[in-house]
Amino acid sequence: MKYSKQLVAALAFSLAASIGSAATIARPCTAFQALGIPGAQCELGTDQGNPGQNNDSTARVNADAMFGLTGWTYLAKDNDLNGTDEGPFQAALDIDGTTLAGDWDIITATVSIFNQFMIVMKDGNGIPDTYIGYLVTSLSGTYATPFLNGRNPKNISHVSLYGRTVVSTVPVPAAGLLLLGALGALSLARRRKTV
Secondary structure: OHHHHHHHHHHHHHHHHHHHHOOOOOOEOHHHHOOOOOOOEEEEOOOOOOOOOOOOOHHHHHHOOHHHOOOOEEEEEEOOOOOOOEOOOHHHEEEEEOOOEEEEEEOHHHHOOOOEEEEEEEEOOOOOOOEEEEEEOOOEEEEEOOOEEOOEEOOEEEEEEEEEOOOOOOOOOHHHHHHHHHHHHHHHHHHHHHO
8 A cells, every 4th residue: 555655646746747847938928927827837829920810729829839839728718807708618717807817726627638737818909929828837826917018017808728638657767677577587487496
């Protein structure tokens, strides 16, 4: 029993490490990060060469390879930031706030096949790279608009939630392989002795 608890802890740690460190930020948005989701990695999306076509979508975030990753799936979207409005997994996103600030929660019971999440904020009036993605490492937190008009905060048009499934493989340490080899040799020696 003791070893199974240690194995579960090691698997959980490995998965958490892979979720938190899998991203390479190609379009950092440090100017916006302080006002967005604290502690999350942040990256600007693009308009894919189509100015004015600036909404986030599954195709857009995957074409942008947000955080160097593809395989994002659209889960939910909140248009007024006081409760989820649309999406195939509306119950996965809970926003309680305004278009300037509030709280967010990801309800994983409805999206248990996903273990990596990105929250996307879209500016109502557009910015050069149109939307901002936050690679989150927790399932709840606070937000404030990352968009400014000069020094004045601008409203968030909508918040979307995307998910990915990360399959974590736990490498077998060299000592473990050596132990398996030794057990195999012992088994073979015992077999030869009985013959």
